[in-house]
Amino acid sequence: MDNSVINNYIELIDKGFEHFLPNNKTNYSSVTESMRYSFLLGGKRIRPIILMEFFRICGGEGNKALPFALALEMIHTYSLIHDDLPCMDDDILRRGKPSNHVVYGEDIALLAGDGLLTHAFYTASSARDIPPQLCLQAINVLSDLAGYRGMIGGQVIDLQSEGEQVPIEVIDELNLLKTGGLLRAAAKIGVILAGGSPEKIKCADNFGKYLGLAFQITDDILDTCGDTALLGKPVKSDEKNDKSTYVAFYGVEKCKEIVVDLTNKAIDCLEKIDGDISFLKELTIELSSRNH
């Protein structure tokens, strides 16, 4: 696929981030340093890219959706910082680097997560080139899907499922909320900010659901068969933490089939939206065949 499109988006995200969270020296700069550290560890920037692509496809102009793209990535980043804390997954490695709390201490890492979550809404509400009622609707969707009815709810089910035999329906709900939450938000918010119709918002939502499921099952497969060096984090962590996953339930081969099926369903949703979906289609396929 065309990596120059991805690289342009990544450059835009990095520049936008510098604008909204500059490296200033203050009496509280330990927390801004810590916020910057985790955000700037990089990552695939999938969520903001999906948001900006949906915005473009639905007729949105230029980089007007960037504040929301940044907000979404800040929320994703905060969730990783809090997930890695000793009272949660207790992971010391993230993207091949020491986790936030390993570098800054647990107290500052906790506050850096809180800070990124709060700053996400500051950044989103600073969008100036989008009609206010659309911004408000997008903030409503973002806070819903990042909250207890979305990502946080999924995280809770994940914690409670450790060491338990949970039915596949609960694993589905877990994946849909925990991983699907922000991917649904990405797609929906892109359409909303561009002023897209309720039908298009619905297609984007379904796209996010299928992609979320496919993405998480691929993650589980990589945790079983992947390479620590490529992943930048230890493998077999699900087994170590006795987590309920699709792989534990269906085995790797069946899971690969399920991923293909979900990917096709996600693409079907895309094709219901008028516009140049070629890049998003490639990205969707790439994500389900990734090795990291």
Added chain:
Amino acid sequence: MDNSVINNYIELIDKGFEHFLPNNKTNYSSVTESMRYSFLLGGKRIRPIILMEFFRICGGEGNKALPFALALEMIHTYSLIHDDLPCMDDDILRRGKPSNHVVYGEDIALLAGDGLLTHAFYTASSARDIPPQLCLQAINVLSDLAGYRGMIGGQVIDLQSEGEQVPIEVIDELNLLKTGGLLRAAAKIGVILAGGSPEKIKCADNFGKYLGLAFQITDDILDTCGDTALLGKPVKSDEKNDKSTYVAFYGVEKCKEIVVDLTNKAIDCLEKIDGDISFLKELTIELSSRNH
């Protein structure tokens, strides 16, 4: 002062909260229970009351500002849950009851805090009877003053000041950010949502600053001379944690004088706003002479 006004507000807040965070049974209800537990411990509800009073004084109608009042109190509540965690102040008692993590465990308490912070923005962005551009402006102010340039920044300075001799200017900055952050937000947002002028927003901001300083110094005095039973939390915690406070710097008697001076300055700011300020004036005086 007229307690029926306060009781009416508290009833409104409790009802509104039930609407926005009902006691539903779900696969993730441990986190919603935990969120509800801390919110419903009560407290003085000062911030939402100040917000609704400023809204009323500046010509706002009915309970239209309630979603923002609830949002502010959710943010205050999340900050208390995270403050009490073992990696922060490690407090096992809050408002005379076991802290959130003592009841629900550290992992759920962490997520309950994250959940309340996120749900605050969901609740605020659900306000339907206020013009969208005013809601957006209010969300911008809320996220700024609750974030690293506000409450979180103050929390960071507080952590870093433990066991250190810090200059009085830094204690001022700490108090202004940590305690003043949400009080400034309360006053400013009330005016903003009512469509008040920039001059009135400025007066509200200054009111919040003076009240924030007075409130924190009163807290410090109570921590030195107060009564555990009335406060619902252990006294001398500042001394135990070796915290830099006004009381450690100036002593109790001088601090009481400073509180009177700050209270008068806060009232001066109120008097620059046209409207029926009598209740807010009484509340301001009451807060600086409280014993809990």
